[in-house]
Amino acid sequence: MEEEQKNEIPNITVKDVNVIYNEGKSNEMRALEEIDLEILPQEYVIIFGPSGCGKSTLLYSIAGLQKPTSGVVMIDGEDISAYKKKQMALFHRRKMGMVFQAFYLIGSLSILDNVCLPKAFDGVKIAERKAKALELLERFNISNQADKFPSELSGGQKQRVSIARALVNDPEIILADEPVGNLDSKSAHIVMSILKDLNEIDKKTVILVTHDPAHLQFGDKIVHMRDGKIIKIEIIKRKKTSAESYIFKDGKIQENLQGELVKEEYIPLDLRHLMRSFRGLTANQISNLLVPFKAQQIFSHLFFSMTNDQIEKAIKKVEDFLYARNELDDFRLELDAPLEKGGAGWDKRIAERFALEVNELTEQAKKISFTEKIQSAEELVEYINIKMKLNLDDTKKGLLSGAIVDRLENSIGKDEFEKLMDISEKKSGLGFDKRVASKIARELELLLLLRYSS
Numbered sequence: 001m002e003e004e005q006k007n008e009i010p011n012i013t014v015k016d017v018n019v020i021y022n023e024g025k026s027n028e029m030r031a032l033e034e035i036d037l038e039i040l041p042q043e044y045v046i047i048f049g050p051s052g053c054g055k056s057t058l059l060y061s062i063a064g065l066q067k068p069t070s071g072v073v074m075i076d077g078e079d080i081s082a083y084k085k086k087q088m089a090l091f092h093r094r095k096m097g098m099v100f101q102a103f104y105l106i107g108s109l110s111i112l113d114n115v116c117l118p119k120a121f122d123g124v125k126i127a128e129r130k131a132k133a134l135e136l137l138e139r140f141n142i143s144n145q146a147d148k149f150p151s152e153l154s155g156g157q158k159q160r161v162s163i164a165r166a167l168v169n170d171p172e173i174i175l176a177d178e179p180v181g182n183l184d185s186k187s188a189h190i191v192m193s194i195l196k197d198l199n200e201i202d203k204k205t206v207i208l209v210t211h212d213p214a215h216l217q218f219g220d221k222i223v224h225m226r227d228g229k230i231i232k233i234e235i236i237k238r239k240k241t242s243a244e245s246y247i248f249k250d251g252k253i254q255e256n257l258q259g260e261l262v263k264e265e266y267i268p269l270d271l272r273h274l275m276r277s278f279r280g281l282t283a284n285q286i287s288n289l290l291v292p293f294k295a296q297q298i299f300s301h302l303f304f305s306m307t308n309d310q311i312e313k314a315i316k317k318v319e320d321f322l323y324a325r326n327e328l329d330d331f332r333l334e335l336d337a338p339l340e341k342g343g344a345g346w347d348k349r350i351a352e353r354f355a356l357e358v359n360e361l362t363e364q365a366k367k368i369s370f371t372e373k374i375q376s377a378e379e380l381v382e383y384i385n386i387k388m389k390l391n392l393d394d395t396k397k398g399l400l401s402g403a404i405v406d407r408l409e410n411s412i413g414k415d416e417f418e419k420l421m422d423i424s425e426k427k428s429g430l431g432f433d434k435r436v437a438s439k440i441a442r443e444l445e446l447l448l449l450l451r452y453s454s
Contacts, residue, residue: 011172011205012039012062017071019057019228031057033228035071041172044199044206044218049225055209056177058225062207063096063175064088075173093118097166101178103158105150105165111137112146115164122169129168136164140194156187163194173205174198180212185413192218213370214409294449295319314344318358328359365450370408377404380447384440399430400440407444414445 019032032054039045047055060066061073064080072079075095083091092098105114112133119129137143140160142153150158159179166174176195180188196218199206208215216222222234295318314335321331335351337343346354364383369376381401385392392400403420406412412420421437423429432440 008040010038011041011076012207013037013072013074014058014062015072015074017058017061017068017073019054019061019066020069023069030228032061032068035061035230037223037230037233039205039207039221042199042203042205043220044196045208045221045223046216046219047207047209047223047225048211048213048216050211053225054228055211055225057228058223059175059177059207059209063098064091089121093121093169095171096173096175097163097169097171099159099162099166099174099176099179101181103150103155103162105158105161107150109149110146111142111148111150111153111161114150114161115168118165118169132168133164136167137161140164154187155183156190159183159187159191160194163191163198167198171204173207176206176208178209178211185411185416189411212410214373214411216371290449290452291319291322294322310339310345313339313342314346314354317344321358322362328355331355331358361446362450365447368408368447368451373405373408374401376408377401380404380444384443387443388436388439390436396430403430404444407448414441417441417444 014035014037017032017035018030021029021031035058037058047058049055057066061068062075064073064083067081073081075091080088080091105111106117109117112130115133115136116126116129119132134143134146137146140163142157142160142164145153145157145161150161153161163179174195179195180191183191192215195206195208198204199218208218220236222236223230224232224234292315295315317326317331317334320326320334321328326334332351332355334342335344335346335355336348337345339345344351364380367376367379378397378401381392381397381404384390384400385397400421403412403417407414407417418437418441419429421430421432421440422434423431425431430437
């Protein structure tokens with residue numbers, strides 16, 4: 001009973017924390033406003049919200065890397081903002097382990113030396129610190145990379161090295177800032193599994209910052225943020241099991257699919273440039289940046305022959321529709337209006353059909369829920385089945401639904417999803433014709449793009 005009561009005492013308390021940049025100036029920006037949060041020992045806390053909402057600022061405040069403008073952050077009853085430089089350095093080495101999206105490995109040091117580094121500052125003997133580092137590299141299945149340099153490793157391997165480095169001093173608390181943001185789907189799955197084990201097996205307090213709804217299933221406490229404020233805190237009494245997956249069983253890829261799946265997801269260059277700009281932007285700003293990209297993708301998806309002038313004008317009309325500046329009827333009429341009157345100059349029948357298809361896509365995209373993935377997958381299967389006239393039986397619907405769940409969870413990428421559609425049924429695939437497989441994959445990716453920040 002005493003142990004249970006002890007675990008109900010927070011080891012991290014954030015009280016009335018505000019972080020204001022350029023305070024009192026014309027460009028003042030409030031990154032955090034009146035933040036109150038308690039975190040218990042051994043909790044898995046997820047700080048969730050769109051880019052620019054203050055998630056990372058809150059994490060860095062807890063880490064002592066960002067001093068609050070006002071308010072306090074208490075770790076084990078001590079106000080860390082009062083720490084002097086040496087105290088803070090000691091606190092970072094022994095109490096907390098940090099895992100960043102960008103890895104921050106030192107390129108001139110070997111992998112083994114990168115992991116050893118925190119112990120070197122504590123004066124631990126070389127043999128002892130190398131033994132501990134090798135133990136962690138072995139645990140994460142990368143001990144064979146110990147003598148290599150960071151530039152020789154993949155992104156997933158670098159992140160495992162980064163986690164090993166964070167653990168080498170056996171800290172009580174692990175802070176992870178978008179740790180899988182730069183990784184392909186397989187590597188991301190491995191890293192998220194490691195964090196889960198650190199919480200459940202090693203009994204570490206884990207605080208994860210993410211904008212990906214697929215990660216919410218891991219948390220005991222979900223802190224929802226928007227515009228620098230906590231808008232809701234969910235306490236998960238009983239964690240949900242992962243939605244039923246098509247390719248993952250017991251945390252591993254089914255053996256009969258291992259050799260059939262590609263390893264990385266292709267991200268278009270335009271979108272990659274936008275993603276690099278997301279940090280520091282609000283959800284609305286991100287959504288607005290994506291609208292031209294969405295409009296272009298709709299045209300790639302629903303393309304038919306016409307002049308460049310007609311296409312360019314029409315793309316602008318689609319952007320206005322996605323920005324919600326125009327209703328469906330206005331959108332259709334502007335596509336049909338002559339070029340000299342500011343329209344797109346389309347044939348009336350083509351304009352009507354196109355407007356209806358764009359509306360159907362956007363409405364279907366709005367129905368996608370990343371918290372109710374199984375239901376969303378089933379609805380998407382019905383939509384695809386009817387739209388593409390596939391006449392799927394219940395068995396194939398179930399298999400396709402499972403593959404869509406994997407895609408919604410970001411457990412697999414677009415190419416992997418398409419590959420599953422194309423693999424023969426004898427090899428545990430779905431057995432679709434290659435053209436049909438490609439069409440289904442493209443339809444789903446467009447719907448996911450339209451759903452993002454909409």
